[in-house]
Amino acid sequence: MTERRQEFASDNTAGLCPEAATALADANAGAAASYGDDEWTRRLCDRVRELFEIECDVFLVFNGTAANALALAQLCQPFHSVICHEHAHLDNDECGACEFYTGGSKLIPTRGAKGKIDLLEVEAALTRQHELHSHKPRVISLTQTTELGTVYAPDEIREISAFAKKRAMFLHMDGARFANAIAALRCAPKEITWRVGVEVLCFGGTKNGLAAGELVVFFSKERSADFDYRAKQGGQLASKMRFLAAPWLGLLENEVWLKNARQANEAALKLASGLQDCGAEIVFPVESNAVLSRLDLMVAQKLRERGWDFYKFIEPDIYRLMCAWSTTEEAISALLSDFKVARSCASAAR
Ligand SMILES: *Cc1c(COP(=O)(O)O)cnc(C)c1O
Numbered sequence: 001m002t003e004r005r006q007e008f009a010s011d012n013t014a015g016l017c018p019e020a021a022t023a024l025a026d027a028n029a030g031a032a033a034s035y036g037d038d039e040w041t042r043r044l045c046d047r048v049r050e051l052f053e054i055e056c057d058v059f060l061v062f063n064g065t066a067a068n069a070l071a072l073a074q075l076c077q078p079f080h081s082v083i084c085h086e087h088a089h090l091d092n093d094e095c096g097a098c099e100f101y102t103g104g105s106k107l108i109p110t111r112g113a114k115g116k117i118d119l120l121e122v123e124a125a126l127t128r129q130h131e132l133h134s135h136k137p138r139v140i141s142l143t144q145t146t147e148l149g150t151v152y153a154p155d156e157i158r159e160i161s162a163f164a165k166k167r168a169m170f171l172h173m174d175g176a177r178f179a180n181a182i183a184a185l186r187c188a189p190k191e192i193t194w195r196v197g198v199e200v201l202c203f204g205g206t207k208n209g210l211a212a213g214e215l216v217v218f219f220s221k222e223r224s225a226d227f228d229y230r231a232k233q234g235g236q237l238a239s240k241m242r243f244l245a246a247p248w249l250g251l252l253e254n255e256v257w258l259k260n261a262r263q264a265n266e267a268a269l270k271l272a273s274g275l276q277d278c279g280a281e282i283v284f285p286v287e288s289n290a291v292l293s294r295l296d297l298m299v300a301q302k303l304r305e306r307g308w309d310f311y312k313f314i315e316p317d318i319y320r321l322m323c324a325w326s327t328t329e330e331a332i333s334a335l336l337s338d339f340k341v342a343r344s345c346a347s348a349a350r
Contacts, residue, residue, distance in 0.1 A: 003307055004307055004308075005307045005308050005309060005331075006309055007308075007324075007327060007335070008271075008308065008309075008310050008321040008322055008323070008327075008331075008335065009309040009311065009322065010207075010322050011177070011207040011289060011322045011323065011324040011325075012206055012207050012324075013324070014207075014209070014324035014325060014327075015326060016209065016210065016211050016247070017208075017209030017210075017260055017325055017326070019209075019250040019251065019253070019254075019256045020209050020210050020211070020247035020248075020251055020256075021247070021250075022250060023246045023247050023249055023250030023253075024211075024243060024247045024250070026246065027040055027242050027246035028243075032242050034239045034240060034241070035238075035241060036060070036237070036238070036241040036245075038241065038242040038245070039242075040241075040245040040249060041060065041241050043245075043249055044058070044060070044245040044248050044249050044252070045058040047249060047252050047253075048203075051189055051252065052189050052190055052193060052194065052217065052219075053188070053189075054190065054194055054219060055221075056194070056217050056218060056219050057217070057221060057224035057227070058215055058216070058217050058218075059215065059216040059217075059218075059227055059228065059231055060213055060214070060215060060216075060241060060244050060248070061213075061214055061215075061216060061231055061234075062212050062213065062236055062238065062244075063206065063212060063214060064089070064174070064176045064202060064204055064206065064214050065093075065094045065097045066097070066214075066234060066236045067202035067204075067214040067215070068089070068090055068094065068097070068098060068141075068172075068174055068202050069094065069097035069098045069100065069101040069102075069234075070101055070216065070227070070230055070231055070234055070236065071172060071200045071202055071216050072090075072098050072101070072102055072105065072139060072172060073098075073101040073102045073103075073105075073230060074200070074223065074224070074227055074230060075138060075139050075170050075172065075199065075200065075223065076102045076105040076138050076139060077102075077105070077136075077138075078102060078103040078104030078105060079104065079105075079135055079136055080102070080105045080106075080135055080136050080137070080139070081105060081106045081107070081108050081129070081134070081135035081136065081138060081139075082098065082105060082107050082108065082139040082140075082141050082172070083108050083110060083117075083122050083125060083126075083137060083139070083140045083141065083169075084107055084108070084109055084110070084117075084140075084141040084142075084143075085109065085110060085111075085112055085116065085142070085143065085146070085147070086109040086110060086111055086112075087115055087146070087148065087314075088107075088109065088141060088143055088147065088174070089147060089176065090107060090141055090143075090174060091107045091109050101234060105135065105138070106135045108125050108135075108137070110122055110124075110125050114146070114148060114150045114284055114285070115143070115146030115147050115148030115149070115150050115284070116142070116146055116150060116152060116156065117140065117142050117160055119159065119160065119163050122140065122163070126167070137167065137169055138170065139164075139169060139170045139172050140163075140164045140169055140170075140171055140172070141171075141172040141173075141174060142160060142172075142173055142174070143173075143174040143176070144157075144173050144174070144175050144178060145177045145178075145181045145184070145287065145288040145289075145290070148284045148290065148292055148313075149268070149285075149286060149287060149288045149289065149290025149291070149292060149320075150284055150285060150287050150288070151180075151185060151287040151288055152181070152192070153185070154185070154187065154191045154195075154196055157171075157192055157196040157197070157198065158196040158197065160197075161196055161197025161198065162197070164197070170199040170200070170223075171197050171198045171199055172198075172199065172202075173192075173193065173198045173201045174202050175202055175204055176202065176204035176206075176207060177204060177207055177261075177288060177289065178201065178203050178204060179204070179208045179257045179258065179260065179261035180208075180261045180265055180289050181288065182258060182261065183258050183261035183262045183265055183288075184287055184288050193217075193219065194219035198219065199218070199219060199220065199223055200216065200217065200218050200219070200223060201215075201216075201217045201219070202215070202216055202217075203215040203216075203217055205247075205248055205251060205257075208251060208257050208260050208261060208325065209251060209256070209257075209324075209325050209326075210244075210248065210251065211247065212244060213238075213244035213245075213247065213248055216231075260325035261289070261325070263325045263326075263327070264289035264323045264324050264325050264327065265287075265289050265323075267289065267323035267324075267327035267332065268286050268288065268289045268290060268291050268321075268322075268323040269286055270329070270332055271291050271321060271323060271327075271335070271336075272286040272291045274332060274333075274336040275291065275293055275336065278336060278339055278340055278343070279343075280293050280294070280295065280339070281293060281294040283318050289322060289323045289324070290320055290321070290322055290323075291321045291322075291323070292313060292314070292318055292319070292321075293318070293319055293321065294318050294319075295317060295319050296317070296343075296346055297317065298342075298346035298349065299339070299342045299343050299346045300312070300317075300319060302341070302342030302343075302345050302346055303335075303338060303339065303342045306338045306341070306342065308335060308338065310322075321335075
């Protein structure tokens with residue numbers, strides 16, 4: 001059997017980036033206070049406040065599913081609902097964690113072009129909620145960058161948050177790939193978060209080069225009360241938190257997080273243009289580190305036979321290829337040359 005190659009299956013197949021690995025090794029120097037009462041966690045929270053230019057409340061949890069579910073549980077009562085995109089990770093890839101942690105809140109998926117929330121669709125979904133007889137709409141959740149690799153511009157977020165505010169709803173941002181969005185937009189983090197009405201951000205580090213650890217960032221103190229208890233009850237309080245915090249500091253120092261994100265985004269552009277040169281259709285604009293391409297079933301199968309692992313993302317024939325901070329030119333060239341072989345095998349077989 002061919003060895004399975006993981007390069008493009010997800011950006012979480014990548015390793016730990018060297019800066020994070022060094023920071024982790026450096027933090028491994030004797031005993032330190034547990035449960036976040038350590039110097040690395042304190043410095044990380046300060047650094048995040050500097051980065052966002054606001055006195056935000058910052059919490060570290062193990063992964064993105066927990067970050068999203070706990071953040072939403074913080075905003076919702078069990079009788080509330082959360083509007084999201086139909087491709088939202090929340091609704092498709094988190095095994096009901098949001099419903100579980102909120103104890104009853106309902107996710108309401110809506111359609112929208114290019115993976116983005118469409119306010120007309122949201123409006124229509126809201127009209128279908130029958131006052132007391134349906135869940136009470138409480139949150140709009142958007143994913144930045146989106147599951148399809150597109151990026152919301154600051155004005156688009158501002159428009160969604162104005163809509164939410166008018167209906168006394170909050171804006172949650174699933175920022176599993178927040179770094180890729182900032183690298184693409186080249187703006188300050190505040191320009192796509194609290195400045196444009198985001199209440200809580202789940203800021204992902206794992207796909208950016210960490211081993212584990214996502215931040216939950218509340219931009220107002222009113223919203224963060226007792227979140228530490230919620231995280232602890234949810235099994236998300238790391239006793240040796242310094243080993244999550246130190247690598248995060250390694251990412252945020254010297255803008256490593258942006259360097260990593262830029263590398264991933266640039267790799268995706270190269271991959272997309274290579275695929276296009278080979279005649280493959282690229283289905284969505286490549287604005288970050290995801291390439292969604294329509295592939296003939298047999299071509300996809302041949303590529304898999306040649307060892308490449310990647311997911312089908314939208315039925316029947318749209319596949320997602322992800323790039324990471326570590327994606328090399330060699331991997332891209334190898335995939336492209338196998339793509340050419342796969343395609344000629346597929347057409348010869350017809
Ligand atoms: C990867 C990802 C997450 C987090 O997933 P975990 O596996 O729980 O860390 C959340 N949202 C999006 C959009 C993701 O791609």
